Amino acid sequence: MPMKPVIPVGSGKTLAPYSPGAMADGIVYVSGTLALDKETNVVHVGDAAKQTEFVLEQIKSVIEAAGGTMSDVTFNQIFLTDWANYAAINTVYATYFPGDKPARYCIQCGLVKKDALVEIATTAHVGKR
Template structure:
């Protein structure tokens, strides 16, 4: 069975409707869509530390709504817009995942949203 969370779509920059689920669960796996440092459809200004915390927190909020926690995170994908952000992002990452470090990939690329970071997570919890 596949369960979709947030299928009504979120709100992106400029009030744009986002036509994808916030997360999808199947067979104990939860795939959280990429999260940027946004609140109420607007990018929150700030440096890489502040933006990283918010992007990760947005993932954690979706995970919590779906019944998953930090210990369930098995993989994280990180996209930074500048390689110089790597060490600062790692500081935030360690603050959040220190006791439960997941596997991870971190890449540098342009983002379609004017921010410094995007994060997605994959979680697993054995089905009941």
């Protein structure tokens, strides 16, 4: 099955040549998502919880544009700039995955935007229920 870009209505610019999501054979791959406005400026500077919420809402919009829901998420890759924000990120994250939790990993690293505190990339299976 060919790959189909997934671009939610109202999406802003991207930082590089990529789509917010891509779907193939019922699997949605959501690109690494930062808390960026439509002009690629970081929002909620200094607030890891608010950035996490913003990121997860963006991810949710990609999955919904592909016909899925957050309960279809099977894997998350989480990147944070400081372990001091780990608890705040997890508190928000848990509200988006209240039932069975998807697999995930979390690493500390530098991110492409200086004020970004968290980035999440997601995989969801929406085509086969």
